[in-house]
Amino acid sequence: MTQQRRSRRRLTRTLTITTSALAAVALLTACSAGSAGTSDEFGFASVEQDPAAPLTIWVDAAREPIAKAFQADNPDLTVNIETYDGSAGGSDSFKTKVALFDQSGEGWPDAVFSTQQNDTAWASVGQNGAEPFAAVLNEGLMSDEFLDGFTPGALDPMTVDGKVYGVRNDLAPxxxxxxxxxxxxxxxxxxxxxxxxxxxxxxxxxxxxxxxxxxxxxxxxxxxxxxxxxxxxxxxxxxxxxxxxxxxxxxxxxxxxxxxxxxxxxxxxxxxxxxxxxxxxxxxxxxxxxxxxxxxxxxxxxxxxxxxxxxxxxxxxxxxxxxxxxxxNVGGGVWYGSSHSKNLDGVAKFLEYVSSSDTAAELATGLPAYASTADTWLATQEASGYxxxxxxxxxxxxxxxxxxxxxxxxxxxxxxxxxxxxxxxxxxxxxxxxxxxxxxxxxxxxxxxxxxxx
Structure with a gap:
């Protein structure tokens, strides 16, 4: 566990999710099973952890290079990369797939990229007593130092009642x-x-x-x-x-x-x-x-x-x-970690890498949401003369x-x-x-x- 993940953080700006909206989402997903919680160390009921557990990561085609770079730079981790449409165009494929896993009580990926900021509205909600898919990030899993590094306002759409449920990939003004x-x-x-x-x-x-x-x-x-x-x-x-x-x-x-x-x-x-x-x-x-x-x-x-x-x-x-x-603003995709993951250390490491690493700046095709990564990307674009x-x-x-x-x-x-x-x-x-x-x-x-x- 890195030192950064030990601190706790709570944001004040919230995205309000209503009781009626939550009930509707619950009916849609019809979750019948969830992971048995063994610890609430990070502000949610996490399953028993195994630092050797493999990570399954869902990405769209555009994010596959950064996932593969993480895989290459972390040979100690077993990383399985699966591509899907990223819920592009509001397809709801992410939501639909998670609903099926909720019903079966297994199969959830460890980290997911989505093009839709709206996904936080359902991913932060527990269905029929089960844990929400999205892991809370700012109550111990990830650090104040890391989360404070995002451009002001970048995490607002992923923040519900002071809890941060995802990290922004890019800003898309x-x-x-x-x-x-x-x-x-x-x-x-x-x-x-x-x-x-x-x-x-x-x-x-x-x-x-x-x-x-x-x-x-x-x-x-x-x-x-x-x-x-x-x-x-x-x-x-x-x-x-x-x-x-x-x-x-x-x-x-x-x-x-x-x-x-x-x-x-x-x-x-x-x-x-x-x-x-x-x-x-x-x-x-x-x-x-x-x-x-x-x-x-x-x-x-x-x-x-x-x-x-x-x-x-x-x-x-x-x-x-x-x-x-x-x-x-047109998108600005979101990375979610799964509350069901057996390797939350690996998930946190992945989220930091895709947001704030030098490789993230190098592979970015648009303005990164992480401030230092954005500065690097902007300076590189300016210096290129393109x-x-x-x-x-x-x-x-x-x-x-x-x-x-x-x-x-x-x-x-x-x-x-x-x-x-x-x-x-x-x-x-x-x-x-x-x-x-x-x-x-x-x-x-x-x-x-x-x-x-x-």
Whole structure:
């Protein structure tokens, strides 16, 4: 046991989970068995520990390299790495698999990566008397020194009633990305507000048709990149109450902006991860709002846009003229340790490694959540000369400007967007026409999870 894991820590900021929501989650998972607790040393009932017990780690494809690096750097541990979809797009695969293990009373992984911050809402909840899947991290398992090293606010979505249930992999604030050579060639100024962004779209449509300023073809794009960044209160939680207000002025402005740019052809419906997007728009992407992880996942990725050095820059997030200079956040995945693990020492060692090691900084494709790792990553990106403009200052400003009005209930906004908006737009409908169904789907999901809908 390391010295760091002996100290105890309690945070004051909490994510409220309601009694009704918890009851609904319990019904969904229908847990019938759990691990027999033998110790509450870490603030939860842990099973008998075995430092030689193997670790089973679930990761998505993007996190497989850091898991393999941990495996190579820790030959004394037996590490089994399994890949899954990371609950991408709100698939709920993590939740579904754990529910099955809860029923059988065995099979839980020791550590899991999830793309969904919302998973804390159910992973922190005990089902039918069983221990919650997520281990409490700040009551002895991990140290104050380690947990205090995260960027302020990074652990808030994983904190419930003062207990930290997961560690953030990365921060994903939305910035404005732009193609410096194309912007200079066309004589355009980088937009700073959403109004300027729309005005630019009209110029591009008229003067350079075929060039684009973004895509809404992914499940995260509409909810996070546009509505959250646009300070639109369409996904909010207060206590046991959920609300979705598409009639708010900011919500209406976001909807109208997307419809306007879809109509003039500067917003497209292709997924940014699709081969068609790269072949059709890879050299025609003039600019786009997007998360910090676009840096590695899109622009530096040999299988994606793979822009040459000096072509892509990042500027401060767009905001409404005369309103708060805030932005949205697209993910920022979470690492969870399992309360059922027989090797919690190994779990803690793994969580520290993937968050704060030199290897974590080296393999990061976006802004790490751990402050020192983030500093290293930002300095490396700046020194490389790959990005144009004031890359480091733009990312740093965005990280401190994420709008706090977005909610984290026990379901994802991406699921409804995928089922309602993406096919609806493909069928020729406008977003304005689809909004009533999207709001209804959000409200239905909230009711199923036990929230009162305002």
């Amino acid at each position: 939305v910035v404005y990305w732009y193609n410096e050579p194309l912007m200079s060639e066309f004589g355009y100024e980088i937009p700073t507000t959403w109004e300027e962004y729309q005005e630019l779209s009209d110029k591009v449509a008229a003067e350079h048709p075929g060039y684009i300023l973004g895509s809404v073809g992914d499940s995260f794009a509409g909810p996070y990149t546009y509505y959250w960044s646009g300070e639109a209160p369409i996904f909010q939680v207060e206590g046991d109450t959920f609300s979705s207000d598409f009639d708010d002025e900011n919500s209406k402005k976001v909807t109208e902006l997307i419809d306007h740019m879809l109509a003039n052809g500067t917003l497209v419906q292709d997924s940014v991860f699709g081969a068609d997007f790269v072949s059709t728009y890879g050299d025609k992407l003039l600019g786009t709002p997007g998360p910090a992880w676009f840096a590695g996942a899109i622009f530096q990725n040999p299988d994606s846009v793979n822009a040459p050095a000096g072509a892509i820059g990042a500027s401060a997030p767009l905001h409404w003229e005369g309103q708060n200079e805030v932005t949205g 990005f144009a403009g004031e890359f480091q200052s733009a990312i740093t400003k965005a990280a401190g400007s994420v709008w706090s009005g977005w909610g984290f209930p026990s379901f994802s906004p991406e699921t409804a967007y995928s089922s309602v908006v993406i096919p609806g737009l493909a069928a020729g409908k406008t977003l304005s026409e689809l909004v009533p169904d999207l709001q209804a789907e959000y409200e239905n999901s909230a009711q199923v999870q036990g929230y009162t809908v305002k």
